[in-house]
Structure formats: structure tokens, C-alpha cells
Amino acid sequence: MPRITFHKNGQVFEDEVKSGANLVVRAGIKQYPYPHLVYECGMGKCAKCACKVLSGGELLPPPNWKEKKQLGARLDEGFRLACQLWLEHDLELEQIPESI
Template identity: 75%
Template sequence: MPVVILHKHGQTFQDEVRPNTNLVVRAGIKQFPYPNLQYECGMGKCAKCATRVIAGAEHLPPPNWKEKKQLGERLNEGYRLACQLWLEHDIELTQD
């Protein structure tokens, strides 16, 4: 089971999730990382769920067209859209 670590506002939140989990979907049904993850549309249109990947990026697929459009140069800084990621491995994220 993948372990997710989320850093936000000086706090750290950690939990296990099932493989093939999307954090925005989980937050939408009030499961971890709710209420700590900022998100809105869940479809890659608003970029409210932008998070910087601290560890585990090597296990993620390449950014899709929605991430490229919304994040632009921030992709080079390690940012991804949480709504576009289906987790299979441990990951550590931070959200501004």
C-alpha cells in the first residue's frame, strides 16, 4: 500500500492509500488527505491542486497535456497536479 506524506502550512500528514488512488478523489469523499489538500475542479482545469513532489517522482508517469498547460515552467520545479496522478508507489508532496 502506497504511503503518502503531505506537507502543508508547517504540518505533516501521512497515511496509506490503496494502489491506483487519486488524492483529489479521496479528498472529495472526505478521506485522507481531506481537509488538508487544496483542490477544486478535479479535472486539471484550475490547477488549485498543484503540489510539488519531494520524493517518489520517479514512479509517476510523465506529465499529461493538462499538466503541461496548467503548470508550464513549474513542471521543471517538480510541480504536478494531484488530480491527474493515480498513485502506485510511496510519494511525498508539499502544497503551498
């Protein structure tokens, strides 16, 4: 089971999720990382769930067209949309309030 480390506002939250989990779906049903993850549409249209990948990004699939459209140059800074990631490996993310 992937171990997810989530950083927000100087705090660190950690938990394990089932393989194939999506953090926005989990937050929507009030599981980890709820209530810490900011999100809105869950479909890659708003970019509210944008997070900077601190570690484990090399194991993620390449960004899809929704991430490319919403994040643009921020992809090069290591940002991804949490709603577009189905997790199979350990991952460390940071949601930066200014990036939302």
C-alpha cells in the same frame, strides 16, 4: 499500498492509500488528505491542487497534456497536479499556499 506524506503549512500528514488512488477523489469523499488538500475542479482545468513532489516523483508517469498546459515551467520545479495522479508508489508532496 502506497504511503503518502503530505506537507502543508509546516505540518506533515501521513497515511496509506489503495493502489490506483487519486488524492483529489479521496479528499472529495472526505478521506485522506481531506481537509488539507486544496482542490477545485478535479479535472486538470484549475491547478488548485498543484503540489511540489518532494520524493517519489521518479516513479510517476510523465506529465500529461493537462499538467503541461496548467503548470508550464512549474513542472521543471517539481510541481504536479494531484488530480492527474493515480498513485502506485510511495510519494511525498507539499502544497505550497503561494503556488495555489
